[in-house]
Amino acid sequence: MANRSLPGGYKYLSIPVFKNLTQETGPEVGFTNAIIKEFERSEVAKMTSENLSDVKILGVITSIQYLPGTGIKAEEQQGVYLPKGTVIANDYRIRVSVRVSVVRQADNSEIWSGTFSGERTYVAPKITLAGVNSANPLYNLSARRQNIDSVANDMMAEAHDRITENF
Numbered sequence: 001m002a003n004r005s006l007p008g009g010y011k012y013l014s015i016p017v018f019k020n021l022t023q024e025t026g027p028e029v030g031f032t033n034a035i036i037k038e039f040e041r042s043e044v045a046k047m048t049s050e051n052l053s054d055v056k057i058l059g060v061i062t063s064i065q066y067l068p069g070t071g072i073k074a075e076e077q078q079g080v081y082l083p084k085g086t087v088i089a090n091d092y093r094i095r096v097s098v099r100v101s102v103v104r105q106a107d108n109s110e111i112w113s114g115t116f117s118g119e120r121t122y123v124a125p126k127i128t129l130a131g132v133n134s135a136n137p138l139y140n141l142s143a144r145r146q147n148i149d150s151v152a153n154d155m156m157a158e159a160h161d162r163i164t165e166n167f
Contacts (some may be wrong), residue, residue, distance in 0.1 A: 004044050004164040006100055007112045010054035013045045014037050018059035018098070026059055030100060034156035035059065042166050049090040055111070057163070062115075064148070069121060090125045094144065095144040096151050100159045114162055118151035 006013060018028040035057060039047060050056055075147035086137050101113035122143040 004042065006045050006055060006164060007106065008055070009070060010104075012048045012055075013039065013052045014048055014050040014056045015055035015079050016050060016058065018061055020061045022061055024061075024064045024066045024144075026145070027064065027096075027148050027152065028059075028116075030152040031059055031061060031079070031156060034079075034149075034152040036102070037153075038156055042160065042164070044160075050105075053105055055105060056103050057102065058103055058153070060099045061096065062099055063095070063097045065093075067093045067095065067153070068124075069093055089121050089149060091121050093119055093121050093146050095119045096148065096155070098155060098159075100163070112163060114159065116155045116159055118155045120147040120151050122147050123153060132157035 018031045020028040022046045036047065039045060063112060068089040095117065096119070097115065099113065099115050101110050103109065104111050125140045125143075
């Protein structure tokens with residue numbers, strides 16, 4: 001990555017924790033860690049505290065959506081005792097949108113910005129006879145967090161590459 005640099009050729013940067021404008025708790029940590037990892041790996045700039053940095057990278061998680069994917073009718077599944085016409089989701093899609101900007105510390109002006117979006121699909125928790133009116137909430141939470149972290153890694157790798165190209 002010898003040809004890569006920050007906009008303006010700056011050498012010292014800081015990355016405060018991303019802001020989270022969604023109702024989901026905790027994704028800001030995954031996104032912040034993902035972009036820090038990308039800059040540490042590439043060594044394009046040296047990570048430092050905010051008061052010593054030339055620029056800071058600010059991130060805002062603007063939306064996280066959970067969309068049910070394909071579904072099957074309960075009566076088509078043998079052994080499922082639910083009201084006739086009930087549709088059970090087989091999977092969910094997670095869509096995430098993030099805005100990232102590079103801000104010069106000297107005058108607090110934005111010198112680069114971009115928006116990123118990503119999507120993942122995960123298998124829905126299954127309803128079983130033992131708990132007809134509930135699904136495994138621990139699985140669902142775990143699957144959501146794993147997929148958001150996976151999306152964060154991909155999106156922040158793209159953000160890093162877009163921030164540091166052709167400067």
